[in-house]
Amino acid sequence: AGDVRFEDVEFAYDSERPILRGISFEARPGQTIALVGPSGAGKSTISRLLFRFYEPTGGRILIDGQDIRQVTQTSLRAAIGMVPQDTVLFNDSILYNIRYGREGASDADVDTAAENAQIDAFIRSLPHGYDAAVGERGLKLSGGEKQRVAIARTMLKAPPILVLDEATSALDTFTEREIQSALERVSRGRTTIVIAHRLSTVVDADEILVLDKGVIVERGTHDALIERG
Numbered sequence: 001a002g003d004v005r006f007e008d009v010e011f012a013y014d015s016e017r018p019i020l021r022g023i024s025f026e027a028r029p030g031q032t033i034a035l036v037g038p039s040g041a042g043k044s045t046i047s048r049l050l051f052r053f054y055e056p057t058g059g060r061i062l063i064d065g066q067d068i069r070q071v072t073q074t075s076l077r078a079a080i081g082m083v084p085q086d087t088v089l090f091n092d093s094i095l096y097n098i099r100y101g102r103e104g105a106s107d108a109d110v111d112t113a114a115e116n117a118q119i120d121a122f123i124r125s126l127p128h129g130y131d132a133a134v135g136e137r138g139l140k141l142s143g144g145e146k147q148r149v150a151i152a153r154t155m156l157k158a159p160p161i162l163v164l165d166e167a168t169s170a171l172d173t174f175t176e177r178e179i180q181s182a183l184e185r186v187s188r189g190r191t192t193i194v195i196a197h198r199l200s201t202v203v204d205a206d207e208i209l210v211l212d213k214g215v216i217v218e219r220g221t222h223d224a225l226i227e228r229g
């Protein structure tokens, strides 16, 4: 499981102007496909189409050979996990946030996920800063820490397909490296579509698609793209 195929996908938010044209690629089970390109190129739109937030206006999207229009929302949600760049958290403990919607997970699973995402040190804290009601438990999570909470949630969900939106923000190098390694751990063995903001973070991708104004302008492995300039 975990085969994702886009076949000549076209999409327009309004009838005037297509945002995506001729998008074709395949991510085989366990492979990583990276989407790179300037802001506005259409990368997020591709992930929204995969989740069926919108329908393509042309072409089709298949998961394990089945047109996603024929897949129920429940199966689609189960098949695909997302680590967004900005995660919205409930004002309850990190532990609560990790467990929410993951009621089937055992305490041991939760511990392992928290360790892998490197958030075990503050799992009992609140995410949004000092809270008079609970005193010192309050903690203000940075963007990177929130992203690691999302990574822990994804580890518990263990979907065959994963969409990662890498951080763009000015993270310090140490934090960025930590997040990068947590992202690598969560994506290992899963089909991964990564919205990458730097080529340097996707050197191991099976294929990199370079998008500009809604079309794929270049594609290939990291080394092949670098060689071509």
Ligand code: ADP
Pocket (backbone or CB within 6 Å): 013, 014, 019, 037, 038, 039, 040, 041, 042, 043, 044, 045, 046
């Ligand atoms: P990227 O993720 O590469 O930055 P997006 O997929 O967010 O690009 O956007 C691609 C294009 O679609 C941009 O021109 C953007 O302005 C437009 N767009 C994005 N979301 C909407 C929307 N909800 N309605 C209309 N246009 C949109």
Ligand code: ADP
Pocket (backbone or CB within 6 Å): 047, 048, 051, 077, 080, 081, 082, 083, 084, 101, 153, 154, 157
């Ligand atoms: P769920 O709890 O439904 O399994 P996940 O934990 O996998 O969801 O996803 C984390 C959050 O990201 C959810 O709130 C989900 O609605 C949201 N999300 C899913 N897909 C996208 C997307 N393409 N863009 C932005 N947010 C998304």
